[in-house]
Every structure is written in C-alpha cells, then in structure tokens.
Amino acid sequence: MIRVLLADDEHLIRGAIASLLSLEPDLTVVAQVGRGDEVAAAVAEHRPDVVVLDIEMPGLDGLSVAESMPGQAVVILTSFGRPGYLRRAMAAGVRGFVPKDAPAEELAAAVRKVHAGGRYLDPELAASAMMAGECPLTDRERDALSLAARGASVSEIAVSLRLTEGTVRNYLSNAIMKLGASNRITAIRAAQEMGWI
C-alpha cells in the first residue's frame, strides 16, 4: 500500500483528488493539507511514501516545498503547464510532474512510478518545455520584471532593488526586447506564460 500526502489549497479539489486516488486499491491518502507551509510538519508526522503537491498555494508554493525536502518522493500537480515550472521542479529533484488537465489515470500512474524510484513526466508538457528553452532574462531583469508584475512603478522598483530609476528602466526595456513584447504589460504576460517569473 502506497501512503500519499496531498497538498492543494482548494478544499473541494483536494477532497476530489483524494477520492479519486482512494479508488486505486494500492493507494491510500494518509493526510491532506491546504497550505504550503504546513507540508513539512505533516510529512514529519505521517511519513508518507509520496507527497503530491500543487504549485499555487498560500504560505509557501509547491516548488519551494519540494526544494526544501530533497530525497522525499514528490509528484507536482499543477493547473497550468508552464515550462519554467517543470524546469524548476526538475532542478529540485522532483521526479513526477502532472498537469491538472492530464487524463485522470495519469496521477495514479505518476505516484506509482515515483514510489518505485522512477520518473513520470507528462509527455505533452515535456515537449513544450523542450521547445521553450531557458529564460533569456538576466537575474536583475527578472527581479525588476517580477516587481513590475506586482504593480510596482519604476521608482518603487528602484527603491526595492537599490538602483537608480534609469537602471530599472533599462532592465525593463531589455526584458521587453528579449521577450519580443511591445510594453511592460505584454512582457509581464509573456514571462508569466512561460513560468519565468
């Protein structure tokens, strides 16, 4: 019997996925949590074989949680298959990655594969991640753009990053150019689409 811990912020979805996994005779859901920052304690208490993590969660996002527990068998389950997410998950040693629009059997299959020490990647997603490639932005450009995405103005970004306004404008301009965007808003959308910020 494979013992599973389930973390997802949407209560109803969490219950629904638990019900789905419970249909499998060899899987049992031993605990459920709704916040990223509660996962560590729950893992310590219940010692699950596999942890299924949503990425979008309050407290701490699923990728950060995965990074904080190397060695733990983890399957990432996420709404949208952003190529950058997959890349980050791989870097954190995650061996299973399933988008929420995958067929229902894929999740159970992924849990079994990961429990057995193997890898499971959604084929669709793996392909698009290959296409997408690396994030073309430098660290500072990404810093500036992600603050802009939260609605900050140039002067606020400058204060946050301890830079002059001119520098910030320059980073944003570079980001806009590299992303093939025409202004800040389209640049933000493009970067979010790819999971880069």
Place this chain on the structure above:
Amino acid sequence: MIRVLLADDEHLIRGAIASLLSLEPDLTVVAQVGRGDEVAAAVAEHRPDVVVLDIEMPGLDGLSVAESMPGQAVVILTSFGRPGYLRRAMAAGVRGFVPKDAPAEELAAAVRKVHAGGRYLDPELAASAMMAGECPLTDRERDALSLAARGASVSEIAVSLRLTEGTVRNYLSNAIMKLGASNRITAIRAAQEMGWI
C-alpha cells in the same frame, strides 16, 4: 437519483469531482465535457437534472453557457470567487454557486438544493459580493481597460474602439482613479480580482 452533467476543462479535476460526486448514493454523473461549447449538445443528449459548470473553459465560458440555457438547473463551480462572477451568474438565473476552495460536502449539498428548486450560495462568497458591490466603471471604461489588460497600447485601443487617443487615455485614467489604483497595471489587477473585466 439526481442525474448530473459535469463541465470542466481540466481533465484530472473533472474526473476527481466525478469520483467525489459518485460517492453520494443519490447522485450519478451521466456525462462529462471539457469545453463550454460542447455543453449544449451534451445537455440535449443526456437530459441531466443538474449541470455543474466551471467558469474558466475553452470555447465558451461557464457564465455564457448558463445564460444560454435559462430554466436549466445549474451549479457554477469556480476556482476563484470573484464577486463580479457571482453577480453575473445570479443575473443568468443560476441558483447554485460554489467556489473550489469550499469544503467538499458543499458541492453535493448545492446540487441537491438546486435540484429541489432552491438556491445555494457559498456564505463566504455572498458576504464578499455584498461588500464589493457594483462595478464602478462605465461600459467604455471597461472596454478600454479590458483591451489594455490584453496588452494593447493606447493607440491600439483607440483604433479598436474608434476613438482618439486622448479619449482612451481619459477612460483609462478614470478607471485607475475609480479602482483606487496608481497605474494601468494595478488597475487591471484590481478589476480582474473583482471579476469586472
């Protein structure tokens, strides 16, 4: 036995919710679809007692689907409880509205209530919708802002709406002011948060 039709674009979630509803002895899921524009045909074919609709779907969004079938018992199920969504759903004659982060039993309860001719509103959400009130933007302001949200520049918006650039700037400025934002980006975020664009 209450016959339910389920529409949600995320395959895995759809299966999970179906599994959850099937646990209830008096409910049965007679069909599932993954696109808004396939709902009408499926309803005609299967004649379900209640239709459970996600809002975010390709093809046609859940609210538009609900508007197109007055009289049909509908429960709206959505990821995020935007007050504007609830308002639009009520206007379309929807009698059940459940956010995805509600407790798992709420969905089955909502389906039963709606099937019996009653209403079911998530209490949390009803409260925040009361707080939020009507969208303060005029039609043209909303037009301009939603184009801006898709990344259009002032001049592009002006062409789309057949206006001069000055007028468009004025609309965006009014929207920014009414929403208590400090620039276009925060205004877009605020309006999306409330489900107004």
Place this chain on the structure above:
DNA sequence: CTGGGCTTTTGACAAATGTCACCCGGTCGG
C-alpha cells in the same frame, strides 16, 4: 421645456515609461 446629472468626447499639459549610447568590472580563450 428646462435644468441637473450623467457619459462621452476632446486637447493641452505633466509625469512616467521606454530607448539609446555609454562606462565599469569580471572572466574566458588565445
């Protein structure tokens, strides 16, 4: 019909954003 209150429209002006050419300091190959 008359006037008040609303949206829509406008252009002039001020402020923020985007672009450019450039400097500085590592570091990598020859």
Place this chain on the structure above:
DNA sequence: CCGACCGGGTGACATTTGTCAAAAGCCCAG
C-alpha cells in the same frame, strides 16, 4: 597579457501614459 564578451549600472532623450478642465450630447424629474 590582451581583447572580446557579458552582465551590471548610469544619465540624457524621445515616446507613451496619466491628469485636468471643459464642452457636447443624452436622459429623466420637475
């Protein structure tokens, strides 16, 4: 060592965006 290259940082300048005061049209109550 030297130069090419890359990322970080900067200010001056052009363009876009945001604000303001005002005018025209529309609808409704009086």
